[in-house]
Amino acid sequence: MSSTGPLQPLTEGGVKHAIVGTLEQITIALAITVPLGLACAVFLNEVPGGYARFVRTIVEAMTALPSIVAGLFIYATVILILGLEKSGFAAALALSVMMLPIIIRAADVVIRLVPSSLREASYALGAGQWRTVWTVVLPTARSGLTTAVILGTARGIGETSPVLLTAGFTAGLNTNPLSGPQTSLPLATFSLVGSPQPALIARGFGAAALLLALVVLLFVLARAIGGRGPGELSRGQQHRRVLASQRDVVRMSARRPVPEPAAPDPADS
Template identity: 75%
Template structure:
């Protein structure tokens, strides 16, 4: 593979620089990649037959596409951190709002505290709405089969691809225009919950379906009802997966911009009341700051985007760590707790057995003269 890559680069350089009047970085990369695949297939064909050659070429295509996606992601992260490097080291960037920071103010004045508080408020309200609704809907889809549950599952799967602007327009038309409420953090939280809810429902549905049926059967064999089995067996068994589903939904909601723009408005002041007045979030603050022609505002915008990237990365790492345990697998603390409980039960059984044996021992009989 390394030889094919080196040969393709050399041939492409000869074509672009010496033989043909070609130029452009994109054309160079495309031609080099096509030549690499052809040379790699030719080299593999010397030792393998047709199906093996196709498998090796397909594996090379998949691996190269994965590397391209990783490179694009790394470029976005590095570029964002580089552009926001001037704003991130300042402590006031995290402890002040933009109420007193004008366009020509230095980076030592103003920050994104108002956006951080707004994001926390909006996500907290959205989680209060989405966690119970999402878990109840996922349990319904698994425990109540039928035509209606299949219809609900189809709607949920369709809503996972719902454009965020549609969710924002829906809340704007119903909650603000029709009902007369003002733009606020609550309206933004409702729009975000519309985007989070399908993610949580679908992921929770998959996790609950992975719970072994033998656990349900064992619970039913003990005379337990269906909903008691769900509460005491199914949900505790899938706890880590459900937590992962909630975290993934939260990561989706944190990065939404257009619903917040339509329903919460924009403000440079700190607003801790989600029921009244505009309330800005991190993605909306980054969007508004980067639009400014002032270099200090642009640096603050990229710094805000960097904070948002770190927050989303932390959420995905948490989801990955928690999602690594399948349904029924215990954490180390839970394993230690089970071991201590088993030892306690073993000692109790031994004490009970010894007491039972002593009670069954026959009493000594007196000998008559």
């Protein structure tokens, strides 16, 4: 939109700069929240105690945190105190504050659903607690953890207030999230719809439709991935397991020696 005027037709300009900004900001936010969120969820389930209850209370409180407060927190700490400029990185930090409790709570619920018999079997084989978590619990809850990440992504990708306070605004394309203002799809929608020109308002509704389609796609993907419980196999995995069992039966039958016919008894003759 940097070279498009407010009176030019809709065939001019677009939201490429907002799409790039959204993808870069959500990628940085995921790089921060996924390891922290999964580690915190594992801690809440595997290290019970008073400190774990305190952390769980903080996470539940952060779930109801207004998005404008998360934006003000990053604006005050990163921009005012540390002196960094408004950028896509600052917006990603604000999105991380909003996404982190969603991922932690969803991952916490999924890890709780892992059958305790799997943990006991791993301990019986001599594995330690953290090896059991790494090789048994997390692989079993993989589909649910993926759903938790997608739900957190859908929450962060549609936030406007944190980005409005921390990212700045630009009509041009900025591919460097560490320097200069950067626009996302929610911020572009907010700015374009507030314009008095009908062409800009139409572009704002187009950006909103694109954002809505992206969020719906993420929720559909989360539903498709998380439709089965932890440890439950999909139809394709069940079919492959049946085929593998049949191949094992064929191999065992081929290796089994054929019994030789018994020699005739002389007494019978």
